[in-house]
Amino acid sequence: MFSKLIQGIFKHIDSFLISCLLFTLLVGLFVLYSASGQSFNRVSAQLINIGVALVAMWFAANIQPQLLERVAVPAYILGVLLLIGVALFGDISHGARRWLNLGFTTIQPSEIMRIAAPMMLAWFFARREASPRIRDFIIAAALLATPVILIMKQPDLGTSLMITASGFYVLFLAGLSWKFLLGGAVSIGAMAPVFWSMLHDYQRRRIEILIDPTQDPLGAGYHTIQATIALGSGGVTGKGWLNGTQSQLDFLPERTTDFIFAVFGEEFGLIGNLLLLILFSLIIVRGIVIAGQAQSTFSRLLAGSITFTFFTYAFVNIGMVSGILPVVGVPLPLISYGGTSMVSLFACFGILMSIRTHKKLVASG
């Protein structure tokens, strides 16, 4: 009876995916312990975050994809309304208006949008499965642009970029024509110089520093330079856990959050880095398999989008820490300290699991 209960509880949990996730989380806790200056408080706080995230995942995994499809539109509308609310009445913290005070709690509507936006687009294309036309893509782009612009205005460049990516993946997987993609890329390329010439000098300067941080070694470039030093000095095998000089002597800023990968790379070296990439790859491959075998258009598109959004997070964060991408505020999934992003991430994994585990029911029903 007990084993049946256990079976019931884990019925919708994908064992391969959860193994990879838990292992990565474990690695993350060790890195966090080192990055936080061996703070048990930080680690226990993260454990609570993980606990909440796993509960959220469990719930998401137990929701049928059909139900998700039904709530996609209301969730999206609610999200946009909340974003408008934030723009009008939001609380300002650290120079950005991201939080909405509901009286009993504060919420960050952009986190809801991370799931709601791809759901909305997946819902939209699920209705046009035959062969979506250009007009459909334009509508979809507008649906995507609305929350993205609102979030960018907060300003939260990192999140708006990630939501753009998640939406783009839906569009791409839904069959956005290659010609259109090529045309878009070419026109953006063609517009760039015109756009550049319209900028003020100080704006150009900011973009230049974003692209090449060494131009401002003590200001905006400091993070990247110190992170690069941390990674490079880690060498092949790393300096060893708790022994990273850049990490332990405070040279790395934001080292428990956005720049935690530098701590990891310094202490575990090239070998650690490659192992982490392999872990991420396993998760991504599992996501691709789930998406490829998903039975409805909605779940296919949603699963694909979730999988590649996860990939995008990992790639952008590591790319930014290792100095090949501009610094935008994106955490390293599963490793960086933080509650909200952890919960929305695991909700997404829960959806993946739901798509995986509910398909047989759909087929038999």
Add this chain to the structure above:
Amino acid sequence: MAYSNELKNHHNELHNFRLRLTVLGLFALIAFSILAARFYFLQINRYDHYQTLAENNRISVVPIAPNRGLITDRNGVVLAHNFFVYTLEITPSKIKDLDATIAELAQLVEVSSVDLKRFKKLKAQSHVFESVPLRTHLNEGEAARFAANRYRFPGVEIKSRLFRHYPQGKMGAHMIGYIGRINDKDQLKLAERGVLSNYKGSDHIGKSGIEQSYEAELHGTTGFQQVEIDADGKAVRVLSSTAPVSGNDLVLAADIKLQEIAETAFGEHRGALVAIQPNTGEVLAFVSMPTFDPNLFVDGIDVENWKLLNESLDKPLINRPLRGIYPPGSTFKPFVALAGLEADKRQPPFSINDNGYFTLPNSTHRYRDWKPSGHGVVDMQRAITISCDTFFYGLAMELGIEKLTDFVRHFGFGRKSGIDIAGEVDGLLPTPEWKQRRFKQPWYKGETVIVGIGQGYTLATPMQLAQATAILANKGVAMRPHLVSAITNTKTKVRAEVVHAINDKIVLKDENLEIVRQGMVDVTLPGGTAVAVGANAGYSIAAKTGTAQVIGIKQNERYNEKLMNERHLDHALFIAYAPAENPTIAVAVIVENGRHGGSTAGPIARKVMDYYLLGKLPAVEAPKDAQPITSANSTNSLTANPLQIPEEEEHHD
């Protein structure tokens, strides 16, 4: 049909979807490969580079300044040492509003206007990242008060610093010298010497005297500590350290008691005294009056005191023994006498009949003796004793300028004595070539005449006079004069005595030396020009008085000291060695505007010799000594050589 179409569409769509999924998967693979390549580049290709950068980030090398060597006198009395004091230091670059911070600090510790001025001056001279002392010598209470409020003052800290202190104050300041803060010029010099890295932790460097010339011995070797620092620059732990090696201790030949007696003997007079041990060259006393307190300079002298010292008419900062140049006057005569005797001229029983003046052949110009009526019959020995000008006019004339200067040059006139501290000037021994070079004029015979009595262009420093006297006392063997007699290596505790080096050896006939010595001994006996100096000495003194004019006296004018401004009075000179038979001390004294060598300079020398030879302390200002019976006084129209002090010694401030 419709159903199969739909199925086909569905199949198509699935196929399309999977194709696109694969494309994205490949894209992710490529992206991760780029990351892997980036890791390879950073962690393997550029590993050494980043490893170095990381080490530079975390490791800081902190220099530890060595303790500066001590300076003691020959009896171990401390002349310069170090002690710890608390200083309140500000790093201006770390502070936004300096004035406000100082105002707040002033509520905790006393900050005087002098402190403030010095701080501003030091700040202007220092580099941005350096900390500059606002207050020195904080007492325990002030240090505790600041420590309790330290959190309010980022960029301000209390440092425990080693301070140089000169416990003897003004005494012997020109000999000991002082240290001061290292300035840009010092940095350049250190770089030239290739020892800049050894001064990483040092703020101070010797600026004058022994402190300057023995810098290499005194400074020591800087130690280093490798510390791990965090991003705020705070030391986390010590990785390795090399202890500093203290500078070597110096023992001076001088006896500070002797120095004190000499300085006290000068009273309010300005002047200089140098006492040398003739057979070793050790400098026993080195007096420059007035003197100054070297402690003022250690951490930057304040503006008021600097003005006071620098603008004083008495020129206390001038090192008179080395840089004050005076006509040697009659103290030159013993050397001219030896020149004559060695050239087989004026050998006894030769004598002249002095009528009070000398004239050149075919000339009516009278070179007057200081005694208008003349001295009557005078031989060589007596000429020295009574300082007969007429006798030496004739002798100089007969020797000729070249022969004369060639001979006395061996006694150190016209060239540096080679004493072991820097700053010495050459003095001047005039020759026809020199005059041609200097004035583009030929040499006149009359100029040779007056060189015979130490006038004319002839100029000597007190150091040169003392050295010449020591060479005379040592029978022509010139020892290298030196202040430092031993150096104790603080690491090995080995005491190395400074070698008594021979600079020059003049071959002199004993009988000639005997004539000069006898003439000089008689100077301090009844009938001599300094009889008071020799009275009740208990040992024999060979001496010579001298007077140097400050203002030229015209041919038919009389020197009337009552009518003259004090600063225009003649300088008094006195040289002596004793005991005359077996000399252990040679002294030269110059009292500026002291008028008569026998009456002002002589007694000072006597006090020094009494203490040195007999251990006798000078009597507490007894009633005035008996009036001197005679006084040496050379006057003539061609000489107008006031005290020539080279402009402004280089004093770092």
